[in-house]
Amino acid sequence: MIRAHARFRSAPLLLAVGLALATGGALAQEDISKVNGGVSAEAGQAYRDLSTVNGGIRIGDGATLRNAETVNGGIRSGDGLQAEDMETVNGGITLGARAQVETLTTVNGGIRLGTDARVGRHIESVSGGVFVDRGGRVGGNVGTVNGAIGLVGTEVAGDVKTVNGDVTIGAGSRVRGGLTIDKPSSNWFPVTINRRNPRVVIGPDAVVDGPLEFKREVTLYVHTSARTGAITGATPISYDTPRAPQE
Secondary structure (H helix, E strand, O other): OOOOOOOOOOHHHHHHHHHHHHHHOOOOOOOEEOOEOOEEEOOOOEOOEEEEEEOOEEEOOOOEOOEEEEEEOOEEEOOOOEOOEEEEEEOOEEEOOOOEEOEEEEEEOOEEEOOOOEEOOOEEEEEOOEEEOOOOEEOOOEEEOOOOEEEOOOEEOOOEEEOOOOEEEOOOOEEOOOEEEOOOOHHHOOOOOOOOOOEEEEOOOOEEOOOEEEOOOOEEEEEOOOEEOOEEOOOOEEEOOOOOOOO
């Protein structure tokens, strides 16, 4: 399970890099770097790295780039994005339809992908939800600490993991790994863990190939048409309606 300090470069390091690049100017339509202010990438253009400390990043339709990184701000793209890594500390990531990226990582913010998106490796958030719309493909794991996970008609090659979030493996989705709801730990300080039991739904025609392991109490609904691996730590409630019952 990810930790709040994992995978993120420190703000001082990013600030230092930003200052160094800002004084030298950006390479023409390759690198754009700022300390204060947003970054915009034009539709259909090719870039290398986009970075800012205090500001958001907006990327037009069909743009291609290597990395997008911000400390205080979100990242938003239009349709048809092609990129490698995207990271933000305080902000969300929202990508349009048919986006193709390698990794998506945020600390305080959600991650939302449009239809037919492709993620080559992992999606990770500490305090924020993850939603992948219909036709999505994730080549690695989908994980959060304090946020919901929702998949619609999506295939995940790895595992789905969270500590304190609801999980919906929606209609027609397939998780080729397992599903784990972990036990809260003091190691996630200062992430706030509430005491409500997570709600887990395995929807119509959804498949989880691996085991479902619940290390804390949850409310688990499994549709009669769904298929799962072995379930430990919870007693499934069967349902046959389009949507799971509300508590």
